[in-house]
Amino acid sequence: MVLPQRHRLRGRGVFDYIYQRGQRFQQGLLQLRVADAATNLLREPPETLEGELRFGVVISSKVSKRAVKRNRLRRLLHEAFLRQTFRSDLPPTWLLLNLRPGAVELSDDNLLEEWSTLIQRAGLTDS
RNA sequence: GAAAGCAGGCGAGGUGAUCGCAGUUGCCGCUGCUUGCAGUGGUGGCUGAGGAAAGUCCGGGCUCCCGAAUGGCCAGGCUUGCUGGGUAACGCCCAGUGCGGGUGACCGUGAGGAGAGUGCCACAGAAACACACCGCCGAUGGCCGGCUUGCCGGCACAGGCAAGGGUGCAAGGGUGCGGUAAGAGCGCACCAGCAGCAUCGAGAGGUGCUGGCUCGGUAAACCCCGGCCGGGAGCAAGGCCCAGGGACGAUGGUUGGCCAUUGACCGGUCCCGACAACAGCGCGCCGCUCGAGGCCACCGGUAACGGUGGUCCCAGACAGAUGAUCAUCCAGCGAACAGAACCCGGCUUACGUCCUGCUUUCCGCC
RNA sequence: GCCCGUGUAAUCCAACCGGUAGAGAUAGGCGACUUAAAAUCGCUCCAGUGCGGGUUCGAAUCCCGCCACGGGCA
Numbered sequence: 001m002v003l004p005q006r007h008r009l010r011g012r013g014v015f016d017y018i019y020q021r022g023q024r025f026q027q028g029l030l031q032l033r034v035a036d037a038a039t040n041l042l043r044e045p046p047e048t049l050e051g052e053l054r055f056g057v058v059i060s061s062k063v064s065k066r067a068v069k070r071n072r073l074r075r076l077l078h079e080a081f082l083r084q085t086f087r088s089d090l091p092p093t094w095l096l097l098n099l100r101p102g103a104v105e106l107s108d109d110n111l112l113e114e115w116s117t118l119i120q121r122a123g124l125t126d127s
Numbered sequence: 128g129a130a131a132g133c134a135g136g137c138g139a140g141g142u143g144a145u146c147g148c149a150g151u152u153g154c155c156g157c158u159g160c161u162u163g164c165a166g167u168g169g170u171g172g173c174u175g176a177g178g179a180a181a182g183u184c185c186g187g188g189c190u191c192c193c194g195a196a197u198g199g200c201c202a203g204g205c206u207u208g209c210u211g212g213g214u215a216a217c218g219c220c221c222a223g224u225g226c227g228g229g230u231g232a233c234c235g236u237g238a239g240g241a242g243a244g245u246g247c248c249a250c251a252g253a254a255a256c257a258c259a260c261c262g263c264c265g266a267u268g269g270c271c272g273g274c275u276u277g278c279c280g281g282c283a284c285a286g287g288c289a290a291g292g293g294u295g296c297a298a299g300g301g302u303g304c305g306g307u308a309a310g311a312g313c314g315c316a317c318c319a320g321c322a323g324c325a326u327c328g329a330g331a332g333g334u335g336c337u338g339g340c341u342c343g344g345u346a347a348a349c350c351c352c353g354g355c356c357g358g359g360a361g362c363a364a365g366g367c368c369c370a371g372g373g374a375c376g377a378u379g380g381u382u383g384g385c386c387a388u389u390g391a392c393c394g395g396u397c398c399c400g401a402c403a404a405c406a407g408c409g410c411g412c413c414g415c416u417c418g419a420g421g422c423c424a425c426c427g428g429u430a431a432c433g434g435u436g437g438u439c440c441c442a443g444a445c446a447g448a449u450g451a452u453c454a455u456c457c458a459g460c461g462a463a464c465a466g467a468a469c470c471c472g473g474c475u476u477a478c479g480u481c482c483u484g485c486u487u488u489c490c491g492c493c
Numbered sequence: 494g495c496c497c498g499u500g501u502a503a504u505c506c507a508a509c510c511g512g513u514a515g516a517g518a519u520a521g522g523c524g525a526c527u528u529a530a531a532a533u534c535g536c537u538c539c540a541g542u543g544c545g546g547g548u549u550c551g552a553a554u555c556c557c558g559c560c561a562c563g564g565g566c567a
Contacts, residue, residue, distance in 0.1 A: 002450075011410035068466055069465095079451075
């Protein structure tokens with residue numbers, strides 16, 4: 001499962017911004033950075049952006065040398081993001097998820113479990 | 128039936144549906160203006176990873192820099208190195224020769240030169256390019272003794288030998304017979320090597336005859352010989368989105384060096400001017416995919432491959448696209464290695480069940 | 494995508510042109526010293542050189558192919 005364009009993070013400046021300003025949350029082998037959307041870093045006129053969430057997954061080659069395995073993890077987490085129901089009063093937010101070495105060893109269920117607790121701890125859901 | 132060898136094919140099992148992604152294209156809407164384009168949204172069509180996409184080990188194309196091109200000499204580099212062919216090229220492929228391995232089908236091969244020179248050959252050993260430790264002999268000469276006075280015996284001094292022993296990866300042709308004081312290619316037979324001749328072959332080489340009689344190993348040590356080669360960086364190349372013009376300077380510079388020929392260049396310094404800064408460190412654009420291209424047929428060739436004709440268009444992303452769910456079909460919950468990133472040709476490595484064909488050996492039965 | 498470098502005792506490192514893998518340091522064990530410990534001294538243990546082939550009489554070293562790790566380039 002792959003994200004549609006309006007949910008993607010694009011451009012080096014966007015990523016630098018999140019790495020510098022983002023609030024970090026840690027859960028197991030996952031690390032999430034949350035930052036308010038800075039729409040001036042994007043090229044589209046602001047009225048087309050609306051209040052969307054944008055999301056990105058970073059998996060370095062240290063996680064696994066095999067590109068196939070990294071692609072599989074990314075698809076899994078993209079799908080988890082799309083299925084997730086977020087707080088309705090959430091302002092436009094950018095999320096960046098980092099995977100640490102060893103994440104390949106985890107099963108899909110374990111990884112998704114860590115994802116949902118991470119989202120809760122970051123205060124992005126209702127419950 | 129079992130085991131094995133070789134060659135080749137295939138590789139999300141097929142079909143359909145829904146949701147979602149990338150490219151492209153048709154239609155509709157909106158925005159902008161340069162009025163037929165750009166951006167964006169919706170909707171339909173088509174296309175969408177591999178045999179290795181991998182490792183980055185070779186060979187090219189392409190691009191820029193070192194100013195350009197051609198020729199010669201020298202230098203430098205190259206695991207380039209049996210022969211002949213194929214290819215754009217290759218360290219690749221095909222066919223053959225020699226050598227080695229296997230009962231065999233077959234497989235491997237880094238296979239120029241040690242008779243140009245230098246180096247090295249630890250330990251052991253006398254000696255590792257030239258020698259004698261133990262040893263054999265002592266014919267010849269020397270010394271001693273005997274006597275039938277030119278012979279015999281002894282010594283092992285001069286000297287001869289490299290057979291045997293020992294050392295070692297290796298002691299320098301091997302085995303046998305003759306020969307000799309003892310020995311030795313000293314002579315002979317066979318074998319191995321070398322040279323010459325004849326002959327077969329396009330060649331590497333094969334076969335036969337003759338000859339003299341022997342020269343250690345190592346070149347994946349330096350090196351010699353033959354062959355090949357401008358160098359460097361790499362699509363993160365490079366170009367566009369950008370505004371340039373003038374003056375000084377006049378011999379200096381430049382491919383590893385030199386020479387010859389042709390034909391050129393401006394690096395440098397200064398002045399004037401323009402633009403920009405929520406894009407110049409970019410959610411930018413191009414390069415970016417039609418190519419030594421795939422498939423089919425015929426022809427040439429043992430083959431690699433080549434020729435002719437027809438036909439097809441087959442990913443081009445940029446935080447980086449193929450997945451999820453369901454249904455159904457063959458008997459099997461659906462296998463492994465693994466994800467294009469400028470493009471080709473190879474090699475290597477990982478992986479797999481399955482399939483196909485040919486062949487060999489063994490066992491059983493007729 | 495591209496370009497480099499490094500792999501040897503538990504750890505850090507030597508062994509240069511091939512000749513029995515250790516010169517050394519840290520750590521471990523035993524003993525001495527000490528009431529006990531630390532420090533110090535003595536002794537000792539620890540590998541076949543990342544893996545697989547090849548050349549050679551002989552390979553950590555030379556050659557080829559892999560593997561792992563580290564670094565650099567916008």
